Amino acid sequence: MKPIRYTIVPKQPAAHLFEVTVTVADPDPAGQRFMLPVWIPGSYMVREFARNIVTLRAVNDAGRKVRVEKTDKHTWQAAPVKGALTLRYEVYAWDLSVRAAHLDDTTGFFNGTSVFLAPLGHEEAQCVVDIQKPEGAAYRNWRVATALPEARGTKRYGFGEYRAQNYDELIDHPVTLGEFALATFKAHGVPHDIVVAGRVIGLDMARLSADLKRICEEQIALFEPKSKKAPMDRYVFMTQAVTDGYGGLEHRASTALICNRGDLPVEGQDAPTEGYRTYLGLCSHEYFHTWNVKRIKPAAFAPYDLSVENYTSLLWLFEGFTSYYDDLILVRSGVISPDDYLGMLGKVVGGVLRSSGRQKQTVAESSFDAWVKYYRQDENAPNAIVSYYTKGSLVALAFDLTIRAQTDNRKSLDDVMRLLWQRFGHDFYRGKPVGVEESEIEAIFAEATGAQLGELFAEAVHGTRDLPLDTLLAPFGITLAPELDKNGKPSLGARVRGGADCTLAAVHDGSAAQKAGLSAGDVLIALDGLRITGSNLDSLLSRYLPGAKVEVHAFRRDELRTAQVKLDGPEVARYKLTVSDKRPAARKARERWLAS
Template sequence: MKPIRYTIVPKQPAAHLFEITVTVADPDPDGQRFMLPVWIPGSYMVREFERNIITLRAFNDAGRKVRIDKTDKHTWHAAPVKGALTLRYDVYAWDMSVRAAHLDDSVGFFNGTSVFLAALGHEEAQCVVDIRKPDGPAYRAWRVATALPEARGTKRYGFGEYQAQNYDELIDHPVTLGEFELATFKAHGVPHDIVIAGRVVGLDMPRLAADLKRICEAQIALFEPKSKKAPVDRYVFMTQAVSDGYGGLEHRASTALICNRTDLPVAGRTEMTDSYRTYLGLCSHEYFHTWNVKRIKPAAFAPYDLTRENYTTLLWLFEGFTSYYDDLILVRSGVISEDDYLTMVGKTIGSVLRGSGRLKQSVAESSFDTWVKYYRQDENATNAIVSYYTKGSLVALAFDLTIRAQTGHRRSLDDVMRVLWQRYGRDFYRGKPVGVEEADVEALFADATGADLADLFANGVHGTRDLPLAELLAPAGIEFVPDAGTNGKPSLGVRLRGGAECALAVVYDGGAAQKAGLSAGDVLVALDGLRVTASNLDALLARYLPGAKVEVHAFRRDELRVAQLKLDEPEALRYRLKVKDETSGKSGKAGKSGKSAKLGHGGSHGSSDASRGWRARWLGI
């Protein structure tokens, strides 16, 4: 089978147009069919990338037009030709995200799923793509950042030809074009590039490289504790720094990231800010996916069907467990402190417990329904669904603590991940790819650990009961308490939309606002006759005691409504996980009020030395 050849040109940056050609040297004699994916792996929603294709034409090797018909929303059929067949088309690229394609006069970025048509029947053919520079002196300093292997004659970071073994590999290497900051470090001998596109003042690239090196080496050692062998020959962290943005998408040897430019470290400042810690957590999350989901995959993704939804109930394992390890690796690598880590876990617990959707949908159901629910959330989502990311990370925490408690730390969740890697991931791209079957997961956990995890699978994975986290954390000497913040103001049971108006984004199930008939989208204008705005609501509520009755005026669309409501108890904005007093050897107890009572309570569990040792083994400190 002859190679498929692509050319991509940033033809009109001001108009946000890429021009792409694809040439098939040996097209199907019955007429060659082409397809563009409708979704991108890692982002589980049908996005219809075809909508951005314009002016598609087909030509034979003499340059004459060939008839080509669209047969459905993402597939085309060209008339039979003798010799080679070439398609030429433009793609509108104005999506500043990690999922699609973007082009202007400052930067270009694309995922192959948005720009490269697949020649059906030739998916296993080698692909060669010629990446060209835009015309004009303004683009003289532009470079190319990608993990795609260079073809002969192309220099790293240069324009020219790149290659992939097949179409699946071609679309698994995003590309950044433009001017960018660049640094390289080695993690257990493997080069890792850091690419930062976008204007960033005072970027401390050496600090970022040092922190990422520690994170990457900790993850490599987790999966390969003896050999310390990374699953890639080279890796690229590719970040677009913007004024307001956050997200990441994993690929087999790189990740595409977007962040606020203020998230990045500043030269001369050594403090660990919340925003920088969040960015490092994002990098850690996407890097962990190099093993967990890019090579260890659910059976439904081996291989991907890019023409339709791919259903699995296992995203709690692939996304949730990754969300657990992304922060855990930060503390294990020494990038953050133990207190920082416990604070982050407390915030995650708070975010899960704030929504009643966790009592209605299991993480297995959430995984299956991601195509129609998680990525299409509305104002009622928190009351109807649970996140397989956040709840999944707490499920992973519960598994880890349970395994450690039952085996005296002889086994842990790390052993589960290593068995998954050895059975499914290590040779995924070397032979016939095999994915994890849903029915095999519970037995695999048992084989890897010898622990009895049936209850956690029944209630934590397939059920909707709250996890007994306070009970599980007690042996580590950690107490678990709700925290309503500093003012302890009574609650309306709502979350506000951003902006000056006091507009309700979410109305929580069973809260004061819902009981009074208020709805998401309503705009509060007065509280007991006093004007209310987003900026003064907290101060007004702080004047009341829980249980007080107040009169609220609100607009629903253009109609003024009056509601009488009874204020709720202060909302637990987060949950504090803190080490108990170890100087006296006494063990505190988690509070029994509010939602924490559902999570269990721990009494005394041994000496302070034992608790410190327990945490040291768990956190690797």
């Protein structure tokens, strides 16, 4: 099978248009079909990337026009031709996220799922992509950042040809174009690049490199404690710094990240800010995916079918366990303190317990419904669903603490992850890919640890009862307690959307607001005759005691409503984890957990 050749050029940055060509040297004699993915691995929602293809035409190797028809929302059929077939098309790129493609006169970014049509039947053919520089002096300093291997003659960070073994590899390497800050470090001998696009004054790349090095080496050693061998030859962290944004998407040898520029470290800054700790947690999360989901995969993802939803009930393990390890790795690597970690964990506990959806949906159900619920949340989401990320991370915590307690710290969740890695992930891209079946998870946990975990599986994974975290933390000398709003003010039991007006974004089940007939979308305008704005609701509520009855005026659409509200008590701001037992046994168990 002959290689598939692509070119991509930022043809009109001001119009946000990439021009892409794909050439098939040996097209299907019956007429070559092309498909663009409808979703991108790691983000479980059908996004219809084909909607961004603006124009498309086909020619044969003599340059003559070839008829091409669209057969469904993401598939094209070309007429039969002799010789090579080339498609030339424009892609509109104006999605400043980690999932799609973005282009303007300052920077460019794309995932292959958004720009590279797949010639059906040729998915296993080698791919060569020529990444070209936009025309004009304004772009003379632009560079290319990607983990795609360079073809012969192309310099690292340079425009030119890059290669991939097949289409799956081609679309698993995002690309950043433009001017960017760059640093490189080695983690257990493997080079790792840090790329930061976007304006950040005084960016401390030395500190960022040092912190990420510790995080990466800790994760490599977790999966390969003896050899400390990373699963890739090179890795790239690529970050887009913006005014307001957060997110990440994993790939086999890189990650695409977006963050607030204020969260990045600045030269001369002593203590790490909360925003920087959050950013490092994001980096840690996506890096952990290098093993857990990019190589250790659910059977439903081995291989992906990018034309339809791929359902699995295991995202609690692949996303939730990754969410557990992301912050745990920060403390194990020494990037944050144990107290910082316990504080971060307390926030996760508080976030999960504030949502009544946890009592209605299991993490297995949440995983399966990700396509239609988690990624399509509405105003009722807190009352209807539970996050397989956050609840999943607490499920991982419960498993880890239970295994450690039952085995006197001889075994832990680390042993489960290592067994999954050796059995499913280590050789994933070297032979026939095999994914994890849902039916074999419990047996794998038992084999790796020898612990009795059947009851925990039933309650934590397939049940909706709250996890007994206070009981599980006790042998480690840690207490868990709710921490009420420090001002003790009463509550409406609703979440408010920021802005000039005070608009209810969500109303919690059984809350004062719900009992009084208020709903998400209502605009609160007065409390006992005093005007409510987007910034003064807390101040107004602080004048009352829990249980007080107040009159609230609100607009629902264009109709004025009056509600009699009996205020709830103070909300739980978070849950606090405190080291309460410093005796040797508890201290040793705690240290083994946080420093394994």
